[in-house]
Amino acid sequence: MYPIWIVPYLTSGLVIGLIASFHILPSHLAVGAFWFNVYIERKAYRERRPELLAFVKRYTLLILIFCFVFGSLSGVGIWFSATVASPRGLSALIHNYVWGWATEWVFFLIEVATIYVYYYTFGKVDERTHLRIGYLYAVAAWISMIIITGILAFMLTPGKWLETGKFFDGFFNPTYWPQLAARTFFMFGIAGLYALIISATLKEREVAREVARLAGGWGFAGLLLGGLSSYWWLKKLPPEAQDFLFGGTLPYLSVLLKVALLSGGLVALYFLVFGILFPRLNNLPLAFLVLLVLFLGILAGEGLREGLRRPYIVAGFMYGHQVVGADLPAKGIKSEVEALNEEGYLSRLGYLPPELRRITDENRLTVGRILVAHQCANCHALSRKGLRSLPGLLEGLGLTDPEDLASFLEGLDGYPYMPPFVGTEEERLAAGAYLATMVSKTP
Numbered sequence: 001m002y003p004i005w006i007v008p009y010l011t012s013g014l015v016i017g018l019i020a021s022f023h024i025l026p027s028h029l030a031v032g033a034f035w036f037n038v039y040i041e042r043k044a045y046r047e048r049r050p051e052l053l054a055f056v057k058r059y060t061l062l063i064l065i066f067c068f069v070f071g072s073l074s075g076v077g078i079w080f081s082a083t084v085a086s087p088r089g090l091s092a093l094i095h096n097y098v099w100g101w102a103t104e105w106v107f108f109l110i111e112v113a114t115i116y117v118y119y120y121t122f123g124k125v126d127e128r129t130h131l132r133i134g135y136l137y138a139v140a141a142w143i144s145m146i147i148i149t150g151i152l153a154f155m156l157t158p159g160k161w162l163e164t165g166k167f168f169d170g171f172f173n174p175t176y177w178p179q180l181a182a183r184t185f186f187m188f189g190i191a192g193l194y195a196l197i198i199s200a201t202l203k204e205r206e207v208a209r210e211v212a213r214l215a216g217g218w219g220f221a222g223l224l225l226g227g228l229s230s231y232w233w234l235k236k237l238p239p240e241a242q243d244f245l246f247g248g249t250l251p252y253l254s255v256l257l258k259v260a261l262l263s264g265g266l267v268a269l270y271f272l273v274f275g276i277l278f279p280r281l282n283n284l285p286l287a288f289l290v291l292l293v294l295f296l297g298i299l300a301g302e303g304l305r306e307g308l309r310r311p312y313i314v315a316g317f318m319y320g321h322q323v324v325g326a327d328l329p330a331k332g333i334k335s336e337v338e339a340l341n342e343e344g345y346l347s348r349l350g351y352l353p354p355e356l357r358r359i360t361d362e363n364r365l366t367v368g369r370i371l372v373a374h375q376c377a378n379c380h381a382l383s384r385k386g387l388r389s390l391p392g393l394l395e396g397l398g399l400t401d402p403e404d405l406a407s408f409l410e411g412l413d414g415y416p417y418m419p420p421f422v423g424t425e426e427e428r429l430a431a432g433a434y435l436a437t438m439v440s441k442t443p
C-alpha cells in the first residue's frame, strides 16, 4: 500500500471527478470539432464561398488554444490526481493497458502535430491538401477516443477479463460499444455548441446565421443519438448497477440521472430554437450560459458513471479502497482480503514508522485514524462538513460507542456499495475507537 491522500471536504475521488469532467469539454471538442470544421471548409471550397473560411479559422484557433492548452493540462491533471488518490488502482490499469495508452498517445501526437500544420498552412497549400490535413486530424483524434473508451469502460464492466485476464477481453467489454457510440455522438453535440459560440462572434451576420443553423443541426442530432446510445448503455449495465440506479439503493444516482437528462434536454432545445429555427437570435452570453448547463450535465453524467461502479475501482476485482477483492488465476493474482484479515492491514503499510505498525494503548487512536483514512477517505469526508461526511452519517445511524462502531465496520460489506473493512479484529477496534472520537456523544 502507498500513503494515502486525504482531501478535506471534497474527498480525493471527487477531485479526480471534477478534473475529469472539465477535461471532457476540451477533449470531446478536440475529437468532434474537426468533422464539423472540415465539413464547413469543404462547403466553402465547393460552393466558392471564401467568407465561410472566417469561421473555420476562428474555430480552429479555439480548438488549438482551448483543447491543446486546457485540455492537455487537465488531462495531465487526471493522471496526477489519480496517481495520488488511487495509486494501486492506476497501477492495475497500467499493468493491463500500458500498450493501449501507448497507442493512444501515438494518435494524440498526430493530433498535436496536424492541428498546428492545419492552422499554419491556411492559404499556403492547395485546398485539397489542406482538407486532407484536416481529415487526418479528425480521424487520428477519433481513434484516440476509440482506444481510451476501452480502458474507461473496462473499469465499470471488465467482462470476460475477470476470468481470462486478456487485454481484448477487457477492452471489448459489455459496455464498450454503447459507450463509444454515446461519446462519439455527444462529441458532435459539444462541437455544435462551440461552433454556435464562435458563430456568435462573427462579424458577417449572413455567415454567422448559416453556421449557426448547421451547427444547431449537428448538435441536435448529436445529442439525440447520444441520448439513445446512453439508453443502450444503461440497458447493458450489470444488475447491481441497475439496482443502484433504478432500485433506489443509491438515491443520489437517480438525481444525477435526472440532472443529466434535464441539461441534455435544455441544450437540445437551444440547438433547435437558436440554431436550427431562429439562428438570428443566437448570441454570445446565451451560448456561454448553455455551455454552463452542458457542463452541469457532464458533471452529473460522470458522477453517475463513476457511482455505478461502487464499491469497486475495477468492478469485481479491486475495491474502492484499493484492496484486491477477487482471485484472478489467469494472472496468478489472489484476493487480498483474507490475507489482510489475518496478517493485518498495518503489515502492508511499509511507509509507517515501526512504532505505528503495532497497536498499543498509546497509539490506538493514531493508528485508527490511519486505517479509517485508508479505507474510507476515498469516498467519505472525515470532517463534519463535506462530501458524505463520515461523522454525519455515523451520527445519523446513532452510532457513538467504540465497540458498536467496530461491529458496524465488521458488517460494512452488507451495504452493496461499500467495500468490506479489511484487517484484524484489533485493527477494527482501533478504527472503531477513532471513529468514536469523530462523533458527538450528545445527540
Ligand code: HEC
Residues within 6 Å of the ligand: 250, 251, 252, 310, 311, 312, 320, 321, 372, 375, 376, 377, 378, 379, 380, 388, 390, 393, 394, 396, 397, 409, 412, 417, 418, 419, 421
Ligand atoms: C467506495 C466508496 C466507499 C468507501 C470506501 C466507503 N464508503 Fe461508506 N458509503 C459510500 C456510499 C456511496 C454511501 C451512501 C451515501 C449516500 O447515500 O449518500 C455510504 C454510506 C455510508 C454510511 C451511511 C450508511 C447508512 O445506512 O446510511 C456510513 C456510516 C458509512 N458509509 C461509513 C463508512 C466507513 C466507516 C467507511 C470506511 C471503513 C466507508 N464508509 C467506506 C461509499 C463508500
